[in-house]
Amino acid sequence: MKQLIGSVFVLVMGLFLWSLVPLLGPSAGYLSTYFTQHGVADNHTANLVTAVVVNYRGFDTLGEVLVLFASVSGATFVLRRRDGLPTAQPWPASEFLATGARALFAPLVVFGAYIFVHGHLTPGGGFQGGAVVASAVLMLLLVNRDRHLPHGLMTWLESLSGFGFVLTGLIGLAVGGSFLSNKGLMPLGEWNTLFSGGLIPIIYVLVGIKVGAELSALLDVMFHSTGDADHQEGQA
Amino acid sequence: MVANLLDPILLFALPMGVAFLLPLIDKLGRSVTHAVHLLVLAAMFGLTGWWTWQLAHGMAPIEIQTGGWAPPIGIALRLGVTEGLLALFAQGAALFGAVYLWGREEHGDIRAIALQLALVVGALGLFMTRDLFNIFVFVEITGIATYALAMLGREDSALEAGFKYMLMGSAASIFLLLGIALLYKHTGHLNLDAMQAALAQGSPAALSVALGLVFMLVLVSFAAELKLFPVNGPGLDMYEGVDPGVSALMVVTSVNGYLYAFYKVLAVFPAEWGTTVSVLGMVTFVGANLMANRQTQVRRMLGYSSSAQVGLLVALLPMVRAGHVHMLPVLLLIANHTFAKSALLWLAGQGEKLSLVEWRGVFSGRTIQRLTLTAAVLAITGLPPFPGFFGKWEVLTDLSAHGGAWWIGAILLGSLLEFGYYFKWLHYAHQGEESDVPQVPVSAQIAPALSAAVLLVGGLGMSLWRFPELANLSLPVAVLLGAGLALVLVRELSSVVSSGLALLVVLGVVGVTVGAGLELNTLAGLFTALALAGGTVTAIAALSVPTLKGAYHGLFLLLLSSVLMVVQSEHSLTFFVGWELMTWTSYLLIAQGREGARPAWVYMLFSGAAGFLLLGGLLVGYAHGVDSFSGMEALTGSAQLAAWSLLVLGILVKIGTVGAHVWAPDAYTESPDVYTAFLSGVISKVPVFALVLVLAHLGTGALTMGGYTFELHHLVAWLGGLTALGMSLLALFQEDAKKLLAYSSVGQLGYVVAGVAILSPLGWAAGLYHAVHHLGFKAMLLLVLAGVIHRTGTRKMYEMGGLIARMPLSFFIAMIGIIALAGVPPLGGFVGKWLLYNALVEEGWLFLAALMMFSSLVAFLYLYRFIHTIFLGQLKTRHREIKEAPLPYLLAEVALLGLVGLVSVWPQAVLSPVNAIAHSYLGGRGLGFEGELVFPGGVVRGSELVTSFGSYDPVVTMLVVALVFVLSAGLLWVSVPRARRVGQLDIAFAGEVPPPPEEIHFAFDFHRPYERVFGAVLRGQAVKFWRGFGDAVEAIAETSRGIYSGDGQTYLVYFFGLAVLLGALQMGL
Amino acid sequence: MNELTLYYLAAMSLMLVGFMGLVWKRNLIKMVLAFTLIDTGAHLFLVALGYLPGATAPIVDDAGMFAQAQSLMVRQGAVVDPVVQALVLTAIVIGVGVTALMLSYVVRIYARRGTLDIAELRRLKW
């Protein structure tokens, strides 16, 4: 009954939304036009999305990093409690897979780093690169369940990259007059070269490290929050 | 360059940077982490305070850019006064919250502190950002931080609640994302100001349909985030399930953030769509407050309350935008909710999941928490002097000026429902012996106390700044307020010291008032005199009660000051502030009786209703630009009638006229014995004062229908008459002596009401004279009874008897009191009734006059029983050794005896001021004073009272009666033989088992014959009605809260349903 | 049917399936999965809003376009809207955060209560 009523609601909602589609023809608004016109001149970045993400809407991105930080903290908080949990049963890792994974680890990390270093030039950036780095960590976790990440190093990376982002913003404030400003501190450089875009690559590298560390920590805690299974009440 | 750094963006950079660094900081030690946490919050508070101070003193709002781009290109933030104040509330309360949670993350880890900082950052972002997508990001930050923190502390219920809350939050954030994207597509902007400008320029007609749907998406999303009806299910679970420290943080940060973000987003849409928002908010306010009344879990109850309060604020937002309501009062309401609700939640953290009944006695002997709870409950229910009162007051007056009668009605209804459950909790927590619930750590006691202190100081400061007329208190009121507050704070001060201090203060105030020349010929003067007389006498009597400590005496002084405030007020606001102060101080005093908690709760409900009716009447005045009673003369037509009806109805409920009397007898009976005298003698007269004012300024309440005009004051007079009769009859059937006097008190007020309602000089003379005289004799009788109870330890009349032998003075005073009450010459009772009959006959209201005479006869019956059963007959064995009442009681009684004697022999003392008052309001000639009485020692002029029907000379009557008494007593003494005393045990039983002792007592169920005649009509009819009414309300609440089935999936269906409903509305389907 | 309508259709159908899943499925993991589907649909919807037929990705990587860009002469409609893409980037990362948190709740709930049925989580109600 509840399901039927709910379905009717969902369908009507779908109709409402679908009725919008004819009204949503292709068009470019003010912001879009501005960024396509000025994006390159303002920041000397080839990738306009990166310019938007890191510079024009850099404050959003800082918030986004905080969201990721909060959710990984939250997952840790939920899973790593004083009483135990059933852990993931290991997948049987064949020798072939294990060898492949070990072999893939280093190239994956390098590839991830390449993505976030070139975020202002090519598609991709800190978030995508960070995710790739995390998938390298995933490889290790998959083949060796007992392997723990080096917590000390992770903590330092995580803390300093996040703090670095804020600090860069503050430097922008001190030099350029507004938080995360890309003006006046560093030369914007030559378009389409590695050293262009002013602070943008620096910030994206910090984001990459931060995201890579956070996502790795997330995977680690999903795999490893071990302990003895506590009493299961109300077993269905 | 460094100067650049002093930018409000620091409010984000600082906590974010510290949150990221926290794992490293923690390596230095946990205490360092705690210190850093508090320091960061304090630094943010300080910075915000500094900016807000400048902003409030004329600095232009600070526009903050990010990324180096001015809006609409980059993300812009704004720090104006409103944002600054909101940020201060959030940071301040979060600071207290950090104190509350001090050391609680030991079980989890350091991340809890980082998450707390993230919550504050999220709230600040929601306050300050001017960018729509940025709002989305900050919504997610607060949301995720809340989901994560939910796991702090307790486990199972938090898991369940957190997950359901997350489901709802995720659905809401998808809707918000879609809405934001469509708005961006629609306008090409993400900056709110640019967006608003683009939309204001007008858009293609086809897109306005789209805009309607976007509005739906945004509204549904915020409804879920703000926990509005019907999508508040998971929110309620959160309040019940998670640690109160976390839910308090949620209230102070994210809820306020969503609220203000919603306000900003609303500005994008057409103003007329705001009505939908207001309706949704108001339904939540009334509905959640209704359902909260069925809660037994305090934390869930607080959840309903939060939902309700936020609903009210949401309802107000579109009105603020339309310019119908000012922003400042809404900010006051937000501050009030922030600090009061957080304090209440922290207090609810006492023990694990206590249900209402288990709260019994939890705060007994825990002074700080008891005071905190009381203050927080008073604040959240919107009583003065807390910010909520002033916020609500200003919102309501703003609304009344814009014809928002329905909104006002809904707000008042919801507020009344709020009284029901909050005072229930308060009364449970205050009553009973100390419970064995363990005490919480000091940090958990300090945090709520800090919040309560902010509320008190902030409320007082804000009110004096915003309403200068309140600062204009007379010296006595100010002294009483200060002394009262001081004594309340040292509530455990011993009875001897505190009662002595209180008496000194009262005497001082009397001295000051008399020294300043009390003008008795004004209404204010007359009632000031009445209040001070009653106050002095009660303060004297209280000297002999060892159980009443500082708390009682402090509240008593506060109460006295509020009475003076009411009767001396020249402004509707001052009047109402005094009135509500009187209501809650009186509530707390009643609750101090041994069994006083529940009667006090009932009292509070009726008083709350009365207060809101009065407020409604005052607001009719504000709708027409009138802010005082005297100004109300300008009202005409339906406004006049509306104001008249609301005010009179409120007054009648507060007086306890028949029908609404159910609260009164129990409240009178269960109060501390000394306080009952003041309640009956003075407090019950304050509504009479209001009635005089209303009738004087608003006339007879003429109701014209179909060419007929009916004057409603007839109805009031009849209600007075029926009260007199009904209460007298009910007094007959009481076994409890105090309850007998309680019913009698209400009945006597019936005479006063009838007299005042006649609205003629003679009627006022009757009513007001009787009001003053009633203070004399009723307080006297109640104090005598208090003395008897003090000595015998019982209130049951059949357990007393023959006390004349042990307490002859008390008997003598009681006898005088009874003669005065009975209305027979030579005492003042007769004067009052004689005047009343004259006034009634003068108006030609003969039936009412007959009714009054009949009820006077009934009074004889219960009075006879009172004196006969208590003082005459046989002395109980166990009372052989008891002593006369304590000296303070006797002193107070003698003082009252003096008052009764004065007004009996020399009624002009009261009547000539009353005459002058009546003349000043009503004009015409009232009562005449004539005649000349020649004594051996001189001549007394004007001792004779003359009306158009005849005259009465109390002095002559007194002399004649005294003569007859002496003669007949002497005759009896000489002629009748001595009676033989029979011992109480001179009764033999022939081997039977005797029936229970009370049944063989001759006075048990003494008036059964009358009860057979009247009982069926009288006993319990009104009680039955109100109980049925209450049951009906509870049944509605019970049924409607069934929609919160606990199933997270059902909650999602509600979410979709709300979307469909609002979508259909917006598309005009 | 043009391609834009098709993209909208894809977005809407993903959201619809997800919402239906929320209504019909009581398994917690399924419910979380439904949210990821809705998220993906919503992201498609957003990017589709910025889509311009015939436009290229917002990356200025050839010299001719760079020359236009330098002189602020990029033709209107030459590249698709970078703004919605930036927003979606943010939204995807936020989405994975929420999903991870939800799943850790699910794991924890299963450990404590031994069930994945949403209808069994009804201790808090009314």
Place this chain on the structure above:
Amino acid sequence: MMLAIDFVVVAVIFVAAVGAMSCKNLVSSVLLGGLASLVASYLFLRMGAPDVAMTEAAIGAALTTVIFLVATRRTQEVEE
């Protein structure tokens, strides 16, 4: 031609999504969900959003799916 491919892709997305919702085996469900996400990243690419496509593939398809798989491992792998 491209439009025809797009049609097929949208159909795949729809089928994968319905499959993910209706499949009793949670592991298959999760994998189908990942497939829907992966195919969506192709659509992003088609819409001129390579950045989004990469993100969706790396985070939406890969990482999220892994987290889901771990979650099913730690709870149930078949819907009861």
